[in-house]
Amino acid sequence: MGASAIGDLIDPGMAEVRERNESAWLLTPRGEVDRSLQERMRRYGDKDEVDVVVVGCGAGGATMLQRLARGGWSTVGFDAGPFWDPELDWVSDEAGSHKLYWTEPRVLGGSDPVPLGSNNSGRGVGGSMVHYAGFVPRLHPSDFATLTNDGVGEDWPIDYDDLKQYYEAIEGELPVAGDDWPWGDPHRYRYRPQPVSGNGEVFLRGALAAGIEARVGPVAIANGRFGHRPHCIYRGFCLQGCKVNAKASPLITHVPDALAHGAEIRADTMVTAVELDERTGRAIGVRYLRDGVEHLQRARVVVVAGYSIETPRLLLNSVSRRFPAGLCNDYDLVGRYLMVQGAPQTAGRFDSEVRMFKAPPPEVSSEEFYETDATKPYKRGFSIQTVSPLPITWAEHVAAQGHWGASLRARMSDYVHWSCLGALCEFLPQPENRVTLADETDSHGLRVARFDYSQCDNDRMLVKAAQEVMERILKAAGADDVMTIQRYAHLVGGARMGADETSGVVDGHCRTFAVPNLYIADGSVLPTQGSANPALTIMSIAARAADRMLATDPTGKRK
Amino acid sequence: MTRLPLDDAHGGDRFPGFDVLAQSRRWDAATRAVVEARLAPDTRLRFFSALEAATAGALFDQLLDQHDGVKVPVLELVDDRLARDETDGWRYSTMPKDPDAWRRTLAALDADSIARGGDSFGATGRDAQAAIIQSVQDLGDADWHAMKASQVWSLWTRYACTAFYSHPLAWQEMGFAGPAYPRGYKNLGLDRREAFEVRDHRPTLDPQRDQP
Numbered sequence: 017m018g019a020s021a022i023g024d025l026i027d028p029g030m031a032e033v034r035e036r037n038e039s040a041w042l043l044t045p046r047g048e049v050d051r052s053l054q055e056r057m058r059r060y061g062d063k064d065e066v067d068v069v070v071v072g073c074g075a076g077g078a079t080m081l082q083r084l085a086r087g088g089w090s091t092v093g094f095d096a097g098p099f100w101d102p103e104l105d106w107v108s109d110e111a112g113s114h115k116l117y118w119t120e121p122r123v124l125g126g127s128d129p130v131p132l133g134s135n136n137s138g139r140g141v142g143g144s145m146v147h148y149a150g151f152v153p154r155l156h157p158s159d160f161a162t163l164t165n166d167g168v169g170e171d172w173p174i175d176y177d178d179l180k181q182y183y184e185a186i187e188g189e190l191p192v193a194g195d196d197w198p199w200g201d202p203h204r205y206r207y208r209p210q211p212v213s214g215n216g217e218v219f220l221r222g223a224l225a226a227g228i229e230a231r232v233g234p235v236a237i238a239n240g241r242f243g244h245r246p247h248c249i250y251r252g253f254c255l256q257g258c259k260v261n262a263k264a265s266p267l268i269t270h271v272p273d274a275l276a277h278g279a280e281i282r283a284d285t286m287v288t289a290v291e292l293d294e295r296t297g298r299a300i301g302v303r304y305l306r307d308g309v310e311h312l313q314r315a316r317v318v319v320v321a322g323y324s325i326e327t328p329r330l331l332l333n334s335v336s337r338r339f340p341a342g343l344c345n346d347y348d349l350v351g352r353y354l355m356v357q358g359a360p361q362t363a364g365r366f367d368s369e370v371r372m373f374k375a376p377p378p379e380v381s382s383e384e385f386y387e388t389d390a391t392k393p394y395k396r397g398f399s400i401q402t403v404s405p406l407p408i409t410w411a412e413h414v415a416a417q418g419h420w421g422a423s424l425r426a427r428m429s430d431y432v433h434w435s436c437l438g439a440l441c442e443f444l445p446q447p448e449n450r451v452t453l454a455d456e457t458d459s460h461g462l463r464v465a466r467f468d469y470s471q472c473d474n475d476r477m478l479v480k481a482a483q484e485v486m487e488r489i490l491k492a493a494g495a496d497d498v499m500t501i502q503r504y505a506h507l508v509g510g511a512r513m514g515a516d517e518t519s520g521v522v523d524g525h526c527r528t529f530a531v532p533n534l535y536i537a538d539g540s541v542l543p544t545q546g547s548a549n550p551a552l553t554i555m556s557i558a559a560r561a562a563d564r565m566l567a568t569d570p571t572g573k574r575k
Numbered sequence: 576m577t578r579l580p581l582d583d584a585h586g587g588d589r590f591p592g593f594d595v596l597a598q599s600r601r602w603d604a605a606t607r608a609v610v611e612a613r614l615a616p617d618t619r620l621r622f623f624s625a626l627e628a629a630t631a632g633a634l635f636d637q638l639l640d641q642h643d644g645v646k647v648p649v650l651e652l653v654d655d656r657l658a659r660d661e662t663d664g665w666r667y668s669t670m671p672k673d674p675d676a677w678r679r680t681l682a683a684l685d686a687d688s689i690a691r692g693g694d695s696f697g698a699t700g701r702d703a704q705a706a707i708i709q710s711v712q713d714l715g716d717a718d719w720h721a722m723k724a725s726q727v728w729s730l731w732t733r734y735a736c737t738a739f740y741s742h743p744l745a746w747q748e749m750g751f752a753g754p755a756y757p758r759g760y761k762n763l764g765l766d767r768r769e770a771f772e773v774r775d776h777r778p779t780l781d782p783q784r785d786q787p
Contacts, residue, residue: 103603103605104605105605106605107603107605107606107609107610107754108602108603108606108753108754108755108756109606109609109610109741109753109754110740110741111613111737111738111741112606112609112610112741114661117664118664119661119662119663119664120664121662121664121665121666121672122664122665122666123665123666123667123668124665124666124667124668125667125668125669129667129668131663131665132664132665133662133663133664133665134663134664137664211763212763212764213760213763213764214763214764214765214766214767217764217765218765249755249756249757249758249759249760250759250760250761250763251755251756251758251759251760252755252760253755253756259603259756259757260756260757260759365781366765367778367779367781368765368766368778369750369765369766369767369768369774369775369778370765371750371767371768371772373751374760374762374763375760375763406751407740407741407745407746407749407751408736408737408740408741410740411736411737411739411740412732412733412736415732415736418712420637420638420708420712420732421637421638421639421640421705422585422640423585424638424639424640424736425581425585425586425639425640425748426584426585426586427586428586428740428745428748428749429581429585429586429587429589429748429749429750429780430586430749430780430781431749431750431751432749432750432751432775433775433778433781454668466668467665496781497781
């Protein structure tokens, strides 16, 4: 009996996942990305009219590819960045991980401009999940009706129950480790929580002393071996790409299974426009650049999954007579209602050595302040999580206090004594927080994105409240000093789903209102963001949309 | 074992005998190549002109308190980055693109130095350099040479800190062992260390509390 068969006997949950997504067993027995899968990959010609092209191979796009390829569709995925080999391409080093980020030019405006790049923008197969922390909480049921319940934000055209089975499915595939979860829709995780390091210990101790509920997880790192994926080695470089392949990203959780089911992935390939048949009003494929030459890949269905900046940019750059202001932009909604989570980061100083750089940054979290509290002047809330900055990011935190020169060096020498928490504040969707096209062009001659962001009063109140809670936890744990930096986390929105074409770019199944065979399946479709890290929700929305596509067959081929 | 000079009052010698590079044989090949390339970068500059290099070098020395003896080659690392146009993937709409922003802000430092009766920034005295830098930081969100001072400050400190704290000698003075693959960590938790880690010998130094 082989090792994985024994594993199936020990853990029937693993066998159930393998039945529907074999990715973790398609790595080499040593747990490495198997390059022979790419070498043997099916390849289509531009003239082949494939069932679907998917633009972007991150959380949403890779999930789509895997589901549709398994459903028997001919599929081609595009990614502007590389097809990573973690062992060769990634490093256990902060500055050396620069290539994981989207570093093509972008312009920031608004009263509270939001840095992009390393903070929130991925590039390459696996997308931003290659360098996300690995926290994978669900949204709460309340997130789907904030307008009705709280008079802020927007109601979704779907609700929590529509997503629940997909949350469960994706949690199985990543898989997720964590304590039983008491918040939102209470639920459990298949894998027991990870051991915590000094930083997690501080959070748990401080929360207990302050009377605040905290839990370990939920983290997309199996507590143990999963398929051929090795267990975590607690090296703390999750945000630099997991060389171990213990932390989930679509590169290892969905792409291998997609390739094994006939998907082609064209990496290092920039899609420049969605091509429209002006007569029928249907998308006929995508234009893309490879080695500087433009091609047109024909497809019966087009899925855009470029995330909150690149998806609106691609639509806005796809102009035609029918859509002079950009594809699907009849109601001036493309690029709007883009959100970031406010992410103040508060550190506390202990005479003990915390050494927060050990173990994955995602360890402990609390959603006690997630929901609207009627006693507070603000609506909605925030979550608190461990974050564990490595030296360069920590220097940014310390320098933000105004230190430079000798005082910066002195405070940096104190690194091992600091613990660090971060909040995710539910900033509200606003129409003027948006992507437009700047006059500047990139190396391909395409106009780059301009991203304007300004906070509203509710946003500012949340940040202040979150900082106070983090200071309370750290002081209750015994910190003799605290310091905070104002940061931003995840992006979502920019091509949101809505009840109809005047309120959203896509419907509840991610189909665009304007073009019947064009879908958007990434973080840009979220109408609100909650205080949850978005990866799990993005994958679940994509999985649900793929199910509907398989059932309704918008290719028109099988009818 | 090489160490950066840092006096005890400013956090020097907290981890006596801690040697980051002694662990490099336990790093994976890809990481070792990337980190070792930083130890002795090409000294032939490709981006900065000679005058800009003098100004930028003095700016980095000030921001990172590197004046004498062994240094992290911050000027060379930043020059290499700018020559390769490796930006952070964004710029403020109110700032030029990073390469232009660097040239403009360095010229502005020279102009300030001369306006104060000195030489170009790199050739003026250390105290005068420090005063000029402090005056830029003190402007906050106000304008400095038609740029937002806070955004200039962000540009300078981002590039300077990224270069300095990417270097094993900088990790050494903060007790950080650097790359951790495939080795990983075994001893997690408060006051727990690996065999190759060194405890802070002055744990109550707490510069945040005790220093100016």
